[in-house]
Amino acid sequence: MFTKLTVPIGKAVRALMRLRGGGSALPGLIVERLDPDFVKRTLIDLPHGVVLVSGTNGKTTTTKMVVSLLESAGLKVFTNRTGSNFVRGVAAALVKDVDLTGHLDADVAVLELDEAHAVRFIEVIKPRTSLLLNVMRDQLDRFGEIDSTARLLTTVAQATSRNVILNREDPRIRDIAKQLSDSQNITYFGLSDIVRANFPNDDDIHSLRLVEQQNLPEASVLLMGYGDGEATLSINQQIYTTKLKIRGIYNVFNAAAAVATVRAVLGDDTSNADLINSLSNVTPAFGRGETLIIDHQPLELVLVKNPSGFRLSLQSFDPTNYATMIAINDNYADGRDMSWLWDVEFDSLTEEGVAMVTGVRAYDMALRLQYDEITVDKVDPDIDSALKQFVKSNRSKPKRIYCTYTAMLAIRKSLRRLTKVEIVS
Amino acid sequence: MTNREITIVHLYPEKMNIYGDNGNVLVLKRRLEWHGYEPHVIDYNVGDAFPEHVDILVGGGGQDSGQISIHDDLMKVGPRLQELADHDTPMLLVCGLYQLFGKFFKTADGTNLKGIGIFDIETHATNERLIGNVISHNDTFGDIIGYENHSGQTYLGERAQPFARVKKGAGNNSQDKHEGARYRNVIGTYLHGSLLPKNPRIADFMIEIAVRKRYGDFSPQVIDDLFADLARDVASQRPR
Numbered sequence: 001m002f003t004k005l006t007v008p009i010g011k012a013v014r015a016l017m018r019l020r021g022g023g024s025a026l027p028g029l030i031v032e033r034l035d036p037d038f039v040k041r042t043l044i045d046l047p048h049g050v051v052l053v054s055g056t057n058g059k060t061t062t063t064k065m066v067v068s069l070l071e072s073a074g075l076k077v078f079t080n081r082t083g084s085n086f087v088r089g090v091a092a093a094l095v096k097d098v099d100l101t102g103h104l105d106a107d108v109a110v111l112e113l114d115e116a117h118a119v120r121f122i123e124v125i126k127p128r129t130s131l132l133l134n135v136m137r138d139q140l141d142r143f144g145e146i147d148s149t150a151r152l153l154t155t156v157a158q159a160t161s162r163n164v165i166l167n168r169e170d171p172r173i174r175d176i177a178k179q180l181s182d183s184q185n186i187t188y189f190g191l192s193d194i195v196r197a198n199f200p201n202d203d204d205i206h207s208l209r210l211v212e213q214q215n216l217p218e219a220s221v222l223l224m225g226y227g228d229g230e231a232t233l234s235i236n237q238q239i240y241t242t243k244l245k246i247r248g249i250y251n252v253f254n255a256a257a258a259v260a261t262v263r264a265v266l267g268d269d270t271s272n273a274d275l276i277n278s279l280s281n282v283t284p285a286f287g288r289g290e291t292l293i294i295d296h297q298p299l300e301l302v303l304v305k306n307p308s309g310f311r312l313s314l315q316s317f318d319p320t321n322y323a324t325m326i327a328i329n330d331n332y333a334d335g336r337d338m339s340w341l342w343d344v345e346f347d348s349l350t351e352e353g354v355a356m357v358t359g360v361r362a363y364d365m366a367l368r369l370q371y372d373e374i375t376v377d378k379v380d381p382d383i384d385s386a387l388k389q390f391v392k393s394n395r396s397k398p399k400r401i402y403c404t405y406t407a408m409l410a411i412r413k414s415l416r417r418l419t420k421v422e423i424v425s
Numbered sequence: 426m427t428n429r430e431i432t433i434v435h436l437y438p439e440k441m442n443i444y445g446d447n448g449n450v451l452v453l454k455r456r457l458e459w460h461g462y463e464p465h466v467i468d469y470n471v472g473d474a475f476p477e478h479v480d481i482l483v484g485g486g487g488q489d490s491g492q493i494s495i496h497d498d499l500m501k502v503g504p505r506l507q508e509l510a511d512h513d514t515p516m517l518l519v520c521g522l523y524q525l526f527g528k529f530f531k532t533a534d535g536t537n538l539k540g541i542g543i544f545d546i547e548t549h550a551t552n553e554r555l556i557g558n559v560i561s562h563n564d565t566f567g568d569i570i571g572y573e574n575h576s577g578q579t580y581l582g583e584r585a586q587p588f589a590r591v592k593k594g595a596g597n598n599s600q601d602k603h604e605g606a607r608y609r610n611v612i613g614t615y616l617h618g619s620l621l622p623k624n625p626r627i628a629d630f631m632i633e634i635a636v637r638k639r640y641g642d643f644s645p646q647v648i649d650d651l652f653a654d655l656a657r658d659v660a661s662q663r664p665r
Contacts, residue, residue: 342447
């Protein structure tokens with residue numbers, strides 16, 4: 001009797017919250033309290049089940065790619081779009097999308113969950129498909145050691161009823177296969193020998209060289225090459241080359257992960273040519289490599305949150321003729337420990353230097369650059385004033401800002417005040 | 426002045442290198458260059474031939490699995506490390522290798538991982554993770570700024586000297602306010618962040634000892650440590 005009221009109450013709370021301005025997970029909290037089975041009941045009958053995406057790097061962009069590809073294939077997809085990647089956030093997103101009787105009009109749910117929340121989520125409902133991207137030392141202050149993070153993902157894989165998609169280039173992800181059962185369908189995505197050197201895994205980064213990999217399993221989707229906004233994938237030994245709107249070489253590898261996942265969900269009779277065609281139309285997720293126009297010049301925001309991501313970003317973007325700013329905060333969402341900056345090499349910025357360093361930990365960043373002997377024009381920990389100066393002294397140049405998560409939020413807010421911001425991609 | 430080489434040995438960079446330990450090596454390397462010396466960094470990994478000559482040695486933290494995989498090799502080179510320590514070689518051991526430079530590390534499953542005993546300390550795995558910004562104090566180096574993240578808790582034996590006293594944070598354990606240990610010129614600590622960038626006095630102390638030991642005299646250059654000073658100020662005001 002009570003459960004009939006869950007959705008109307010949740011929706012009412014959501015409407016009230018929106019009147020006050022801004023979204024919130026509060027409707028999710030209330031629904032969770034009133035009706036603990038709401039999430040399970042709503043998701044359990046989806047024809048293609050739940051697809052769970054987890055790992056340290058690339059969850060948001062990869063989730064977005066999986067959603068786009070499934071939609072292009074004609075499926076109705078439910079997803080937790082706003083980065084509310086925890087059970088309550090999923091509940092809040094569901095409240096918005098279900099009709100008043102509590103029915104969700106969708107064929108499949110694609111959910112991005114971080115490692116710790118994924119483990120809680122599988123207690124609510126078991127995913128039919130899991131995509132596990134990588135384990136990097138990100139926010140170790142939150143999860144402890146990376147081996148324990150890998151154990152969390154193993155638990156998620158074991159709870160998956162059908163398809164488990166694994167990154168064969170990450171030894172901690174690859175080894176999860178050893179602990180799965182014969183009834184599970186395991187698929188790998190990977191890199192060709194030629195491109196592998198550009199995608200160091202966590203062990204490679206920390207020993208500063210490529211650690212040799214032996215007896216790699218066969219990958220159903222392989223990234224063969226990339227460059228100039230193009231990528232070449234091998235899908236079951238067939239080669240496809242496509243243009244991509246998504247920037248950054250790490251996202252190109254995520255594209256291989258997304259293709260492998262969608263093929264597992266839809267089955268092998270999927271048209272690869274159609275998949276590749278849809279892939280070329282996917283646009284970047286919020287704040288991750290997006291470009292704005294300010295004073296007729298492009299300004300790129302690049303989110304960096306751990307050493308591997310920062311390294312790959314520096315490799316992805318050519319600093320020539322660009323003005324570069326770096327914004328480092330150490331709030332809870334960014335991670336409080338600054339050690340990670342010392343696992344990134346900044347040599348690629350030597351020639352052009354860095355025009356501005358900002359954020360709560362601006363001086364930590366400036367200190368890091370000093371030891372790579374890179375010129376820093378200005379340091380100002382105040383993001384508002386740093387951004388103003390940066391834009392003013394580089395009017396005629398394209399600009400690029402590397403920023404941690406909360407620094408990115410502050411920069412977007414500040415940009416909106418500074419000028420009318422037009423988002424081009 | 427020119428071509429005076431100093432050899433830095435980085436102990437187990439492949440397996441024991443978790444929280445920006447490369448930063449400590451980089452700071453020693455650059456400051457040696459800025460002081461007018463020629464640093465030569467040797468990575469020592471499991472199974473390698475141990476370098477003939479060592480002026481400075483640095484070792485970092487690792488996962489439990491990393492500690493186990495280097496253990497046999499560490500036992501083998503232990504006597505050589507003890508000899509270097511007894512001869513006043515400056516060394517910095519952070520977190521995991523600090524623990525294994527002690528008497529033993531009792532892991533969560535009750536295994537007793539023997540250490541090489543340069544420090545008279547013992548470490549016990551606990552369920553409590555000590556995480557956050559730390560300020561400690563040492564009379565020679567002043568305030569030491571860093572970050573800790575460990576669940577092993579370390580206790581000093583009778584012969585052990587603490588490296589510093591904790592002003593904010595936990596340090597060796599959640600009780601006695603000791604941070605790290607010191608034996609001759611060997612420093613063991615839980616602090617990373619990385620440690621040496623924000624504590625250049627410790628880096629210069631290690632450099633001065635190494636240079637004097639090898640060449641008799643040391644003539645330092647003035648290094649601009651303004652960013653380090655400002656980064657220290659900010660770090661010491663951040664929440665735990």
